[in-house]
Amino acid sequence: MTTRDFEPVGRGGPFRPLSSTAVWRLASFVLVFGAWEFAGRVPISPAFPTFGATMAALFQMTLDGSMGRAYLSTLQPLLIGLLISGVFGILAGVAMGLSRLFEFFVAPVFIVLQAAPVAALIPLITFIYGIGLTAKVIAVCILAAPVIVLNSYKAVRNASPSLIEMCRAFQGSRVQVIAKIILPDASPLIFAGLRLGIAAGFIGVVLAELLITPTGIGDLITYHRSVADYAEMYAAIFSIVAFAAITVSSLQKLETMVFRPEKKEG
């Protein structure tokens, strides 16, 4: 979401721009959900529930605990996979940015992985790692890691040469150049990569749950489709999309807060 870009800073008081943004956001939700409700009532397909029915199913599934159980099992491979991709991805990316040798050996792997249609690799993962948690964690990793690695790598490689030269001119050691110039300069881009990686991790975990063994949200989607409970199936899909969107956009808010404090105060 780029709504932040449209907020004029320090003009017309803090209240007006915020409320107009909120109005537009609300209007777009009303428009989309209204169209959904309308299409469901026509109906465009017997397998397409209305927005209202979907929300009712979502509510009911939350109450009976099936939604909660599903998230508990989906979040496991997601969090483990993201943690691994985040820590090792950033380390690998930074190392690639700093060392040409490391770049030479490691970069091609991630460039290929980023371009590859990963769904095609999932049967291979199942073949090697079976159908348990490991396979799902790996599915999350191969989706999330490339973008995290490549963003960190580019961020480090593109750190301001003029600031690096400045640090050298004031007798900064190599370690000081890295710690005091390169990493702070690269951190906003690294964080942006992390955000994209998390979004990719969601894709990975859902793919794994649909293609490897149905568990968690993947199980809810597959099961309700098989018994033609379309409202429940849509509720599961809606909830995971909303969950991913909210997670990623709150991360963006956090990013603005941490790296661009001046923007927030304006």
Add this chain to the structure above:
Amino acid sequence: MSISGATDPVETATKPDGIVQARGISKTYDGGIQALEGIDLGFPKGELTTLLGPSGCGKTTLLKIIAGLLEPSAGTIIVNGRAVTGPGPERAFVFQDFALMPWASVLRNVAFGLELRGMSRHERHAIARSYIAKVGLAGFEERYPHELSGGMRQRVGLARALAVDAEVLLMDEPFSAVDEQTRRKFQEDLLHLIQSENKTFIFVTHSIEEAVYVSDQVVLLTPRPGAVSRVIRTGLDHGGSPEELRRNKRYLDMVEEIWQMLREYLV
């Protein structure tokens, strides 16, 4: 004309009290482009020497070689009697593009050279505050670079270079990214600073007026590959009022004369 008598490149080049000396400096870049050829120069202690020449003559290259940021292909730089092998504590650099850390406050930027030396926070902030005041930015300590105008940013760059208390200040076109009015004020302030700090300044510019206005000595470089064309001692009294200096006949004549010399290099 008034200049001819005061000019003797050989004499200045071998001046024994040159705190910074360039001996036979040549620089050829990897692509085979020769930027500098056989530069022999002396930079007298406590004076301001300007490197002046058409764009692409290697002025900045020479300055960065003196700073130890670039290696010469041939020749050595001697500072205080010792050969330069890299950046050193006796030299500080003021960058054309300011090179301020956008994530750091003015205070941290100014104290950065001292931070790199491992000085305690308390100590380095005290020093930084005094230089921030000296360059006229008192009250802006907690601001960030993006909140400052170009001229103010360069004052931060200058304060950072002063804070490390180097004997030699190397300034790479420090005013080129600053508007004309700010530039004039900045030049005047710089003259005050030179009087009060007793440091050696080496200054790169492509503005003839600026070179003559602030310098004790102007080095004219030829177009690529840069070589010393002439060394001119301005013999101007920089202690007087700026208005006087700008109307001084000697100042005006010298600007004109240097323009006539540089002119032959332009196609």
